[in-house]
Amino acid sequence: MTPLLVRGLDAAPGIVAVTVVTMATLVIGTWGLRFSRTTSDFFVASRTVRPRLNASAIGGEYLSAASFLGVAGLVLTFGADMLWYPVGWTAGYLVLLVLVAAPLRRSGAYTLPDFAEARLGSRGVRAVCSVLVVAIGWLYLLPQFQGAGLTLRSAIGAPAWVGPVIVGLVVLANVTSGGMRSITFVQAFQYWLKLTALLVPAAVLLVVWAGDHGPVGDRPDVDWSMPLATGGGQGLYVTYSLIVATFLGTMGLPHVVVRFYTNPDGRAARRTTLVVLALLGIFYLLPPVYGALGRVYAPELAASGRSDALVLELPRLMLDGLPGELLTGLVTAGAFAAFLSTSSGLGIAVAGVLSQDVTGREYGGRRLRGITAFRVGAVVAVLVPALAALASPELGVARAVGLAFAVAASTFCPLLLLGIWWRGLTDAGAIAGLLAGGLGSGFAVAWALFAGETSGWPGVLLDQPAAWSVPLAFVAMVVASLLTRDRIPAHTGRFMVRLHTPEALELDRGPDRSSLGSDR
């Protein structure tokens, strides 16, 4: 990367783009503030968000740095097999739709720990879930902050610490001022911004490519465009493990789940998810285009290990002068929106759990009130991963996010599926499964973070743990539940009525157990 001083005016589009996105985010967030009055507004926008707005917000929140930058970089480096990442991230929503969406909304809980406690009537399960939400949230936030550093370095030559600091501050400002209500508008705006920021440059660059077909004699090699061309059985395992992690992990991501509580009812939750499937499908058509064009115009990025910067640098590599600068500004704006929206969503989710289970607790006879506890929680939720991003080495954006998916799939997926569809789940079973899946996948993550490369089958198994850690968690949860059948909660039947019957029917659904249920 050329240092800032040498690039001089090159930095202008990047600086303008980052400033505009930041200002727009703050303005829309402040505008949403007018609507945020109660604690329920802060956590779930008082559950009145319509499907189309909510779907845009979910899309805006979900499409992170991994989607915006990581996928194109992975496709550039590793080829067709990496198409499974966006496919899995979309299919995850289909699995969520058919198995979880409506019952989760009907459960009436605000967070995953709320759901676990309401379903199983156990403070112990709640505590384990809270720890897991915070762990997954931080694991997911880390690459967002690192990606922000990368973007600013690539776009304006700023030192790596600038990105995490700016993103952290903007997210804090938004989250602490308006909570979920204002963040909903911000994130809906950011979905459309991200789509535009990838779509317009992709269209222009495709026209350029159609005109010159790239540097002569520099054709993509055949292996690269073929799936599973290398790797044999290990390659097959990695692909299927990735499929397990992404298909099943989406439902367990804290920032995804918390969005479902903002729907008015179970039917709206389903329709929202359907719109999300469409929005994601449209967006994910684009990153592979960048990956393929990068193969023609920027193969040196893959060789030098800076493939995550592909989307940001491709416009300049293919177009000289003002058009290249304008498109660079646009993709930089989109990338920055990606960090802001995903980080905000995760910040909200982690802050929600922290404020319920940590900062909102009574200490020495004193206790913070609802919104204050939430704000303190938000500061902790953002500060910890921002500092970690500054201190730890870069993992590769999509890879770190992939690990977060693996942990979510190994813990919350079994809890949600068995909790919603199986009456026999007990608190002891849930804890056994959460621990087995959490420790198994957590060990693999720690290995990836700290021990580095391992070769052969052990390396493959630790690199993509989902294919063994998810079944392990399911088996542990079912077996331990069967062994403790006398602990099946007495209200299980009533809770099933609550989860599965349409709201229009007048039925006894038991007491509203969520901690903020009556606050509207």
Add this chain to the structure above:
Amino acid sequence: MSEREPPGRVRVSGPPRRRTPAARTRDIDAETRLGGMFMGSLLREQLRLALGILAVLLGTVGVLPLLFHVVPRLGAVHVAGLPLAWLLLGILVYPFLFLLGWLYVRRAERNERDFADLMGEVDA
């Protein structure tokens, strides 16, 4: 536990039935055997629908890696100028996922309507 302000409830009365509508929801509320059967049938229908959709997903999208592994020649096939894998995984899979989701939502809402009809309450 409906959150929004419920619209004015309209009783739709029909010809007399053997069971009065309220009695069925009461069976569920009282957790009688009959109520358990009503709930069980709803759960089974919805779960069968969900598993059916997932089976289609696995049988189509899910077998692709295995297919490309077993028949490597497929990787070299080009359709409309694009390698087959890119056409399938880069483009066609997304409308297909949406189609599955759309089918699911339609059927799931129909199942719930049927259940509501069974309970004797018609509610728009």
